[in-house]
Amino acid sequence: MSDELLRLTVLGSATPYPSVDNPCSGYLVSSGDTRIWVDAGSGTLGPLQRHVRLEELDAIWISHLHADHSADLLTAYYGALYADISLTAPIPLYGPPGIADRLAGFLTNTPARSPIESAFAVTESHDGHQVTIGSLRLTSRAVAHGIPAFAVRIETVGRSLVYSGDTAPCQSLTELAEGCDVLLCEAESAQAPAEGDQVHHTPEDAGNTARAARAGRLIVTHVGRFLTPQQAVARASARFDGPVDYASPGATFTIGQATTASVASTN
Numbered sequence: 001m002s003d004e005l006l007r008l009t010v011l012g013s014a015t016p017y018p019s020v021d022n023p024c025s026g027y028l029v030s031s032g033d034t035r036i037w038v039d040a041g042s043g044t045l046g047p048l049q050r051h052v053r054l055e056e057l058d059a060i061w062i063s064h065l066h067a068d069h070s071a072d073l074l075t076a077y078y079g080a081l082y083a084d085i086s087l088t089a090p091i092p093l094y095g096p097p098g099i100a101d102r103l104a105g106f107l108t109n110t111p112a113r114s115p116i117e118s119a120f121a122v123t124e125s126h127d128g129h130q131v132t133i134g135s136l137r138l139t140s141r142a143v144a145h146g147i148p149a150f151a152v153r154i155e156t157v158g159r160s161l162v163y164s165g166d167t168a169p170c171q172s173l174t175e176l177a178e179g180c181d182v183l184l185c186e187a188e189s190a191q192a193p194a195e196g197d198q199v200h201h202t203p204e205d206a207g208n209t210a211r212a213a214r215a216g217r218l219i220v221t222h223v224g225r226f227l228t229p230q231q232a233v234a235r236a237s238a239r240f241d242g243p244v245d246y247a248s249p250g251a252t253f254t255i256g257q258a259t260t261a262s263v264a265s266t267n
Helices: 072-082 099-107 171-176 203-213 229-237
Strands: 006-012 026-031 034-040 059-061 091-095 120-124 130-133 136-142 150-156 159-163 182-186 217-221 244-246 251-255 260-263
Touching: 006 159, 026 159, 034 072, 034 136, 034 150, 072 099, 072 120, 099 120, 136 171, 150 171, 159 251, 171 203, 182 203, 203 217, 203 229, 217 229, 229 244
Parallel strands: 034 059, 059 091, 091 120, 159 182, 182 217, 217 244
Antiparallel strands: 006 026, 006 251, 026 034, 130 136, 136 150, 150 159, 251 260
16 A cells, blocks of 8 residues: 555535535545545535546445435536546446446436446445555445445555444444544434434534544534534534544545645635
8 A cells, every 4th residue: 555645625515405615425535646536425526626537536435325425426427428538447436235226217218228337337335345446445334324324444554534424323433433543424413313213423423433433533524404513513522532623615634643634725
């Protein structure tokens, strides 16, 4: 593996639909020449192109098939096959079981199935799945979201990032995040449900997960409509003693011995 810096760029973090200035969940994770689009929520393909073209991606990784994490795969498909992009090979796509047929269900308009596999080389995720993509090692774990859903640990030499996807607090996420440099954790819920299964973290849950995993830093993301980012950070900080940030759209976090953040101009 390379000793290049590990960078997380926030393309969007809104839920369950984009706001005026914030697309849904999507991130660019890069190290050296390796670039992975992590979640492709509504609106994220636009800001992705500030950093990388589709044909320059090494892979796409999708946590689950809710639209606010995957809908821009539909427009990426059209871009990859029917526009100004020339793929030398289909883009490797890692996602939950059934992802190819789910895309085809949306994209097929004639008796012939749309050629999903011409745009994406699909590998279905499973609990414990591991793959090396360029200089990065990805490990996926199944998490608790009521549908097939995964968290991922992304590592290069001496640096690690864990992304929760969408999930209730669960042991598999805590185990995956053990000792990571940065935990990028959803904090969608203002409070846990009084009835029924929990499928998201509250900010307090995010802080608890970061503390239990002994993460170096917590970045809260996917903050719900009944919380402000400032409230989410403050509430998570009450449970976790380390640094806590918000996944502000456009922010880039450089992960290493001392994680730093910057926000690029969108002008």
